[in-house]
Amino acid sequence: xxxxxxxxRKIANTIRRTVIGVEPDRISCLPGHVIDQILSYLPxxxxxxxxxxxxxxxxxxxxxxxxxxxxxxxxxxxxxxxxSIFMSKLLRIVDHVLLLHSGxxxxxxxxxxxxxxxxxxxxxxxxRWILRLTEKSIKEFVLQIFVAKKYYKIPQCLFSCQSLQNxxxxxxxxxxxxxxxGFKNLKSLELYQVTMAQDAFxxxxxxxxxxxxxxxxxxxxxxxxxxxxxxxxxxxxxxDFVDFSFDNTFQLTELGxxxxxxxxxxxxxxxxxxxxPVKLPTPCINLSSLFICIRFNDLKQILAALCLLRSSPxxxxxxxxxxxxxxxxLLTPASxxxxxxxxxxxxxxxxxxxxxxxxxxxxxxxxFIRFLLMYSPMLExxxxxxxxxxxxxxxTKIIQFKRASEQAEVIYQENxxx
Numbered sequence: 001x002x003x004x005x006x007x008x009r010k011i012a013n014t015i016r017r018t019v020i021g022v023e024p025d026r027i028s029c030l031p032g033h034v035i036d037q038i039l040s041y042l043p044x045x046x047x048x049x050x051x052x053x054x055x056x057x058x059x060x061x062x063x064x065x066x067x068x069x070x071x072x073x074x075x076x077x078x079x080x081x082x083x084s085i086f087m088s089k090l091l092r093i094v095d096h097v098l099l100l101h102s103g104x105x106x107x108x109x110x111x112x113x114x115x116x117x118x119x120x121x122x123x124x125x126x127x128r129w130i131l132r133l134t135e136k137s138i139k140e141f142v143l144q145i146f147v148a149k150k151y152y153k154i155p156q157c158l159f160s161c162q163s164l165q166n167x168x169x170x171x172x173x174x175x176x177x178x179x180x181x182g183f184k185n186l187k188s189l190e191l192y193q194v195t196m197a198q199d200a201f202x203x204x205x206x207x208x209x210x211x212x213x214x215x216x217x218x219x220x221x222x223x224x225x226x227x228x229x230x231x232x233x234x235x236x237x238x239x240d241f242v243d244f245s246f247d248n249t250f251q252l253t254e255l256g257x258x259x260x261x262x263x264x265x266x267x268x269x270x271x272x273x274x275x276x277p278v279k280l281p282t283p284c285i286n287l288s289s290l291f292i293c294i295r296f297n298d299l300k301q302i303l304a305a306l307c308l309l310r311s312s313p314x315x316x317x318x319x320x321x322x323x324x325x326x327x328x329x330l331l332t333p334a335s336x337x338x339x340x341x342x343x344x345x346x347x348x349x350x351x352x353x354x355x356x357x358x359x360x361x362x363x364x365x366x367x368f369i370r371f372l373l374m375y376s377p378m379l380e381x382x383x384x385x386x387x388x389x390x391x392x393x394x395x396t397k398i399i400q401f402k403r404a405s406e407q408a409e410v411i412y413q414e415n416x417x418x
Contacts, residue, residue, distance in 0.1 A: 039064055043072035044097060063103030066140075069094055070111040091125055098132055107166075108133050109142035127155045137163040144170040144192075151195055151220075169194055176200055182207015189213070195220035202226050212251075236291075252284055255308075256291035258321065259301075276303040279347075280311035287312040293321040296364040302341065306371075310347045318351050318372075322358035322365055342371040348404070349376045360387040361394045370401045377404040385413045 030038075039047045039061060047061045074089045094110070110126070126145070133141065134157050141164060145152055151173035159180045166188040174196040186208040196204075198221070205211065206228040214232060216225070218239040225244035227235065232249045236256035246252070290308060295301045309315065354372055359365050369384070384398060395412045 035060060036063070036065060040066050043070075044068060045073050045093070048097070059102075062100055064101070065104060066107040067097060067101070067105060068107075068109040068111070069097075070109070087122060091122065094129060095125070098129060105133060105136045105138050107140035107142070108138055109140075109144075111142070111144040123152065126152065130155050131157045134158060134161040137161070139163055140166040142166075142168040143172065144168070146171055168192075174200065174204070176204065180204075180207070182209070184208075185210060187212045190215040190217075191219060192217040193220065196222070198222060198224065202228070205229055233286075246280075250282070250284075251286055253286050254289040254291075255284075255287055258291075258293040276300055276307055278310060279307060284308070284312045285314060287315055289317040289319075290315055291319045291321075293323055294368075295323050296362050296368065297324050299341070302364060302368065305368075306342070309349055309351075313350065315350060316352050318354045320354075320356045320368075322356060322360070322362075324360060324362060338367055342367060346375065350378050351376050352378055352380045354379065354382040355385075356383070357385040358387055359384055359394070361391070366394075366397060369398055373401045373403045373405075373408065373410075375404060376408070379403070379405040379408040381409045381411065383411045383413065 039050065042050075044061075044064075044067060047064060050060060069090065073093050074086055108129075110129075126143075130141075138161065141158070141161075143152075151171055153173045153175065154169065156177055159176050162184050164183050165185050167183070167186060168188075168190040170192045172191075172194050174191075174194055180203070182204060187210050189208065189211060190213075192215075196219075201219075201222055205214070205226075208229070210231055211229045212231055213234045214227070214229065215236045216239070217237075219241075223241050223243065225237065225241055226247060227244065227249060228247040230248045231251055233251050234254040235249075235252060236254075236258075237244070238256075238258040241259055290312065292305055292308070294305050305320075309318075349372070351372070354376070356365075356369065359369075369382075372382070373379070384395070386394065398412070399410060
């Protein structure tokens with residue numbers, strides 16, 4: 001009996017030593033910030049599932065610094081097909097995650113795939129989430145939602161969140177409180193289909209002293225844009241605008257201007273007079289990349305583009321999207337003269353790479369290309385993408401233009417009709 005007992009003890013001890021000697025899995029031994037990085041690559045639904053791996057993983061996702069809610073959050077295929085079921089599941093998931101989350105949140109993103117959030121309860125839920133996030137001193141906030149026939153109004157609590165460094169808002173109404181003085185730490189701002197008052201917009205931009213990257217796409221209620229941002233380096237604007245100006249933006253390195261305002265004869269770049277100036281009062285010393293849409297049957301848009309080129313002594317990269325308004329021709333023999341438009345004053349450009357898309361054999365388009373080749377002694381490559389049904393003779397005309405740079409290579413590409 002003693003032998004059996006001792007033998008049993010020996011076996012038990014052997015088993016115990018074997019279990020104790022087992023090495024834990026390598027992932028569990030990784031530093032916390034590395035595990036956070038691994039979890040960050042998973043959809044939040046999958047990250048939460050890691051809690052069943054072991055007791056050590058049970059609360060790992062509770063401290064995820066970056067949280068993204070999108071279509072991948074809901075696993076049930078039927079829920080994806082039915083928007084109401086999808087929204088119900090999504091709201092529960094967001095509530096669950098924010099309730100159990102116990103660490104700081106650096107980034108929060110809610111990207112709605114197109115479901116309607118016009119339900120009053122849904123809007124109240126989003127308000128509550130934003131309040132919770134401001135208490136967490138969030139650094140990056142992305143809200144891409146859809147509310148049928150109206151805009152989601154940003155709650156006042158967001159404007160008190162001075163920890164914000166990156167902000168992206170879609171389909172929202174922005175009405176800051178009168179006491180709002182800007183986001184002191186904001187570096188990146190993107191507004192898409194956002195509505196706000198003129199004075200509120202200007203106060204927002206001028207109050208973000210560290211702002212470096214600004215994207216404005218299809219804004220509602222704004223046609224005149226006054227940009228006062230001393231640290232701005234990248235600026236993109238797409239949509240309908242009539243007038244814009246820069247004030248104290250000497251750090252600007254990348255600029256993209258794409259206006260689709262039907263009132264094109266009013267569009268202008270404001271400078272020292274009501275007309276488009278030859279050069280800006282203050283040159284864009286640091287501007288190295290320019291992306292611009294030009295209506296080549298609108299003299300003011302041509303002059304505005306030339307003004308920017310002459311005011312950018314260090315421009316290296318230029319991309320142009322050519323556009324012609326149907327049934328609109330603002331260029332007349334009396335208003336358009338090659339010499340007056342392009343040759344006065346003769347200012348050499350330092351651009352090296354030029355890309356022009358949508359050329360359709362319009363006289364002003366060819367004149368603009370001719371100007372670029374004539375006054376760009378450092379030009380290395382120009383790519384011209386033709387519109388559909390443009391004859392090959394067009395490229396022959398361009399190749400024959402005089403070039404200031406002996407190294408300049410001109411390449412043409414036919415537009416793919418498919």
